Amino acid sequence: MVQNTTSTQLRRGVIGPCILVLLSTGPRFGLQLVRELDAVGGLLTSQGTVYPLLNRLHDGGLVTSHWEVDKGERPRRYYRITDAGRAEAETFRGDWEHFSHSVSTLLTHLTPATTESETN
């Protein structure tokens, strides 16, 4: 049974763009992204989320990947954002601003007052 928390659903459509935003500041490998998303409260994810997501981003041409095998280090697959990925990240910034503003407006404009049926 999958946990049906509110947060789980809220994360929909957000983690992917967030990964792109992270990658826009420099290449990273998978577990690194998991840790960074975890560090930002509320964006906690699991590896089972990040790796399929990275595959999708890769298939979509939003990121590239290359193996880096240094001595004394485990082989790591680094993901680097592409121009298309940057564009997508920028688009998301606008989408998120618009969307979050709408939700916040609805939440703040309506105070949970008494039940008064209005017929405007």
Added chain:
Amino acid sequence: MVQNTTSTQLRRGVIGPCILVLLSTGPRFGLQLVRELDAVGGLLTSQGTVYPLLNRLHDGGLVTSHWEVDKGERPRRYYRITDAGRAEAETFRGDWEHFSHSVSTLLTHLTPATTESETN
């Protein structure tokens, strides 16, 4: 093909609680909720979203419903929030605040300019 916009995914897990928030100010019927959510930019929905959602909320005991058949008016099914629904709505307020703050933090703290890391 279903439209796969970013907004579509962003709405996940938001519309339900938003409906609860709306209902916390007074009972409404289905189409009324559609119009009000549509009025708040970015939360546009269709009837095919709202009615199944109301059923889910009803099954979950978060709302009750009662038919209202006034003369000179079409029969309308009004939905009223329950105490459990109010609690859920309040929980969502907290969840949303936490979540949106996390995302906004990630978006603003990272400017897409730098690429100051290695291997440019």
Added chain:
DNA sequence: AAAGTTATCATGCGGTGCAAGGTATCGTCA
């Protein structure tokens, strides 16, 4: 009657987050 508007409802699809499970490499200890 016929057509349009308003309202409710059911069905099925599709994307995505996530749990669960698996493989491979490295360092350490004995």
Added chain:
DNA sequence: TGACGATACCTTGCACCGCATGATAACTTT
């Protein structure tokens, strides 16, 4: 050499929910 834990990668399948689509019904208008 072998065992073990930590790190890092990856796959599979499920469940949820927004949405397109279409049906039904009642009231109003033509």
